[in-house]
Amino acid sequence: MKELTDRALDKVRRLGASYGDIRIVRRTNESLSTKNGKVEALESSTDEGFGIRVVADGAWGFASSLEITPEEIDRAAELAVRIAKASASIEHEPVKLAPAEPADGRFEWEIKKDPFEIPIEEKISLLLDADNIIRQTPEIKVSEASMQFWRTEQIFASTEGSYIEQVKTESGAGIEATAVSEGEVQKRSYPASFGGDFATAGYEFVEAWDLVGNAERVAKEAAQLLTAPQCPSDTRALILEGSMLALQVHESCGHPIELDRVFGTEASYAGTSFLTPEKLGNFKYGSDIVNIVADATIPGGLGSFFYDDEGVPAQCVDIIDEGVFVGYLTSRETAEKLGQRSSGAMRADGWNRIPLIRMTNINLMPGDWTLGEMIEDTKRGLYAGTVVSWSIDDMRLNFQFATEFAYDIEDGSLGKLFKNATYTGITYEFWGNCDAIAGEDEWHLWGIPNCGKGQPGQAAHVGHGVAPARFQNVRIGVVESQEESEE
Amino acid sequence: MLGKEKVLEILNKVIEYSNADMTEASITIGESSLTRFANSFIHQNVFERNACLAVRAIIGKRIGYATTNKLDDEAICSVVKKAVAFAQHSAENPDFVSLPHPKPIAPIDTFDQPTALFGPEDRASVVAQLISEARKQGASAAGLLSNGYQEFAVVNTLGVNAYNAMTRARLSTVMTSDSGHGFAEQVSQRIGNLNPISAAVEAATRAVQGQNPVKIEPGEYDVVLLPYAVEEMVVLLADLGFSALAVQEGRSFMCGKFGQQITGKNITIWDDGLDTRGLPRPFDAEGVPKQRVDLIVKGIANAVVYDSYTAYKEGKESTGHSIGGPGTYGPFPTNLFLEPGDASIDEMIASTKKGIFVTRFHYTNTIHPILTLFTGMTRDGTFLIEDGKITKPVKNLRFTDSILERFSNVEMISKDTMRGEWAVVPAIKARGFRFTGVTEF
Numbered sequence: 020m021k022e023l024t025d026r027a028l029d030k031v032r033r034l035g036a037s038y039g040d041i042r043i044v045r046r047t048n049e050s051l052s053t054k055n056g057k058v059e060a061l062e063s064s065t066d067e068g069f070g071i072r073v074v075a076d077g078a079w080g081f082a083s084s085l086e087i088t089p090e091e092i093d094r095a096a097e098l099a100v101r102i103a104k105a106s107a108s109i110e111h112e113p114v115k116l117a118p119a120e121p122a123d124g125r126f127e128w129e130i131k132k133d134p135f136e137i138p139i140e141e142k143i144s145l146l147l148d149a150d151n152i153i154r155q156t157p158e159i160k161v162s163e164a165s166m167q168f169w170r171t172e173q174i175f176a177s178t179e180g181s182y183i184e185q186v187k188t189e190s191g192a193g194i195e196a197t198a199v200s201e202g203e204v205q206k207r208s209y210p211a212s213f214g215g216d217f218a219t220a221g222y223e224f225v226e227a228w229d230l231v232g233n234a235e236r237v238a239k240e241a242a243q244l245l246t247a248p249q250c251p252s253d254t255r256a257l258i259l260e261g262s263m264l265a266l267q268v269h270e271s272c273g274h275p276i277e278l279d280r281v282f283g284t285e286a287s288y289a290g291t292s293f294l295t296p297e298k299l300g301n302f303k304y305g306s307d308i309v310n311i312v313a314d315a316t317i318p319g320g321l322g323s324f325f326y327d328d329e330g331v332p333a334q335c336v337d338i339i340d341e342g343v344f345v346g347y348l349t350s351r352e353t354a355e356k357l358g359q360r361s362s363g364a365m366r367a368d369g370w371n372r373i374p375l376i377r378m379t380n381i382n383l384m385p386g387d388w389t390l391g392e393m394i395e396d397t398k399r400g401l402y403a404g405t406v407v408s409w410s411i412d413d414m415r416l417n418f419q420f421a422t423e424f425a426y427d428i429e430d431g432s433l434g435k436l437f438k439n440a441t442y443t444g445i446t447y448e449f450w451g452n453c454d455a456i457a458g459e460d461e462w463h464l465w466g467i468p469n470c471g472k473g474q475p476g477q478a479a480h481v482g483h484g485v486a487p488a489r490f491q492n493v494r495i496g497v498v499e500s501q502e503e504s505e506e
Numbered sequence: 507m508l509g510k511e512k513v514l515e516i517l518n519k520v521i522e523y524s525n526a527d528m529t530e531a532s533i534t535i536g537e538s539s540l541t542r543f544a545n546s547f548i549h550q551n552v553f554e555r556n557a558c559l560a561v562r563a564i565i566g567k568r569i570g571y572a573t574t575n576k577l578d579d580e581a582i583c584s585v586v587k588k589a590v591a592f593a594q595h596s597a598e599n600p601d602f603v604s605l606p607h608p609k610p611i612a613p614i615d616t617f618d619q620p621t622a623l624f625g626p627e628d629r630a631s632v633v634a635q636l637i638s639e640a641r642k643q644g645a646s647a648a649g650l651l652s653n654g655y656q657e658f659a660v661v662n663t664l665g666v667n668a669y670n671a672m673t674r675a676r677l678s679t680v681m682t683s684d685s686g687h688g689f690a691e692q693v694s695q696r697i698g699n700l701n702p703i704s705a706a707v708e709a710a711t712r713a714v715q716g717q718n719p720v721k722i723e724p725g726e727y728d729v730v731l732l733p734y735a736v737e738e739m740v741v742l743l744a745d746l747g748f749s750a751l752a753v754q755e756g757r758s759f760m761c762g763k764f765g766q767q768i769t770g771k772n773i774t775i776w777d778d779g780l781d782t783r784g785l786p787r788p789f790d791a792e793g794v795p796k797q798r799v800d801l802i803v804k805g806i807a808n809a810v811v812y813d814s815y816t817a818y819k820e821g822k823e824s825t826g827h828s829i830g831g832p833g834t835y836g837p838f839p840t841n842l843f844l845e846p847g848d849a850s851i852d853e854m855i856a857s858t859k860k861g862i863f864v865t866r867f868h869y870t871n872t873i874h875p876i877l878t879l880f881t882g883m884t885r886d887g888t889f890l891i892e893d894g895k896i897t898k899p900v901k902n903l904r905f906t907d908s909i910l911e912r913f914s915n916v917e918m919i920s921k922d923t924m925r926g927e928w929a930v931v932p933a934i935k936a937r938g939f940r941f942t943g944v945t946e947f
Contacts, residue, residue, distance in 0.1 A: 050832075057599045057600065057601065058569070058596045059599075059832070061570050061832070062571045062573070063572040064573040081553065083554050083555065085556050086555075102539075102551045105629070106541070108630045109546075109548050109633060109637065110547060140595055143595070161755050201762075203876065204756070204876050282545075283682075284549050286682070287544065287648040287679065371556055373550060407873065408871035408872055408873050410869045410870065410881045410882050410904075412869070412883040413868050414946075417943055417945035419904060421873045439874060474540060474652075497881075497942050497943075498879065
């Protein structure tokens, strides 16, 4: 492959590019799912190709192709430079890149059990066992179980002298129970909704979640929700379960710290950010106990890697320090505008996409409470979790989330189960009201494999380490207030 | 372009290499380009040449599915082996009946050579016109211009043999003028139909008018929704309930409601994959010709769309709405229509005593599928209407509302429609839209 990458880089240099890089990527995916006791899908995909990214006349160009041949590399290199020159034809500020040391080497995350070597029958059997247990609860009309595995092999080479090979294997699994009665549909998922939990790990990660052992409980909880009362509408303390809090971090912290959003280059689609540069180092984003890092170095994290897709080494960067906003996720181009070096957050969804600033593992650092202590300490509150829906404005301020379950808390004890729970708030007010975070024992690094961004669209694999946390004065039950207004 | 003969040759190799009881091969192959701009310059500019060869192998009632983007003989042989092996190791799906049988496919014109060939310099020129017009109007532009072509073909061992080539072009822009924002979008099969000047004027005018928005209290308001917002509601409805799979699984709002009034009598929604007012395609991902399906007729729940799996399960014929893959998502309508009325947007505003004018929505998501309850934010041009006039821009609002309930309270529907990526829709005026929160800009 070195011959091909050298060929591409020589070609773009000769055509006048001031910078160029090429990524050759091969990705294999296996997806297994069962529904209602039947194998719903057994899917395998392989996908490979290359993408050449250049700066010419101070502007960006990118061309990609599925055919990894010398002739096609020549064609794409020429086209990338031509595209860059077309970009440059419109008045612009020339692209400047913050410095990065060239790197060389091969890097692979270790896994214990290769998921692609586990017999298909064994994987299906596990899914069907869980699926069948779920349907033993009479109210369940749809039972689902799924697993997904990816292996990505990538070569990155640049005109600055980098040649980096990386191999990554990712695994994930989950189950869902949907209970249906007249006019009502309720769902419970485990260990998280939308496919479960994911990690840079092997099949051992799937086994550790014990889908079969949790199937009955999940089904009964879904059935229980059918007759549960509507979540009330008021303002109270809210304790969030881990997978829900992971998404809260994702939407209200992870996205607004992406420096490309801040500079407006996602304005037409995902939006911008309220965390503008003058806030760096002085804006009170959360309470004093809120500490958040972007850590791409943690073994097992779905957002972990050795080098990003600009050849910048993986790092752990402070984002929120004792409640104060102190850091962004950056690229070489955006970091340069702040006089910084890149924080190593540029990643592409495959060979046919350019790298964008993406979350790594955005982690809320553990506190010193336990979930039990938080509940005991709460006079009137709600313990809610597992994502149903999420929505946040295009500057990442006003959010509203819905959860699968919500338990009333009264005088320090969990009470009745509510259905259709929602909560809403403004990002910095919400985090400013965080007054308790559980400790390391309850901290878990969740994996989200479908973070959408960019045009054309890209799905990133990211991680969020969290332990349950409590937030005071949260408006809950937006849905019920609506029903009341109908009466 | 590979052309029909070569594309079908690849698919026929799949059929030849497979020893499954039934085999389906489909391919998508093409080129796409996208020029993205922000702060009034081009910051991303990309080209992609890609393919996806998909094989569905059936052994008895066991199904395997595999894809690759490599098209040489070795890769084709390998992807067939993988699909067959997956079928062999799978468990039976008793609901599976058959792949679809061939049916005549009506030819429609979906390809435009200039759109396929439009190059980076051409795109830069269009973007330059848009940015220049935005500057004249006092706005800064962000957005995209994309173009490309796609060849799509399906064959199966029961005799389906379908090929189509299509082009797509899209121009989308968000413009900013101080604290004001505006939006415009145009899609077409023909790049020549896109008009950067009119898009710039539309978005920039609203951005300039939107400066210094004021905060208003959330609550129930009459709304005038531009087609951008209406399209999102119609497509979300489709996602929640217009699929036969959603009905079969009991999670559709159509369940138990067929023949009953579920919206106002002035709402009629249908899907017609062949209607050239939208973005037509002659057949679905299984090679089944597209059929018109009348989903809601004068407010009455009438029908849903089928692929072969969901259709055969009920002893029916597919309506040509498979979206491919292993079939887990179920069928989906991709060329939707909401029947226009006879009003104009100006008349809607003039008839509103107090209401909100909404350009489009942001980040909508479903809270409850049966209630069709959704939430989201307004974006890129939200204004207060008082005494029949737009009086001031307002800070963006969060809504939490039921789509069916709102479609039961539509007072006026525009005569003019907009072609979106998924639907052709008019603007509407509806009573009592529920805004449940407000943001800071």
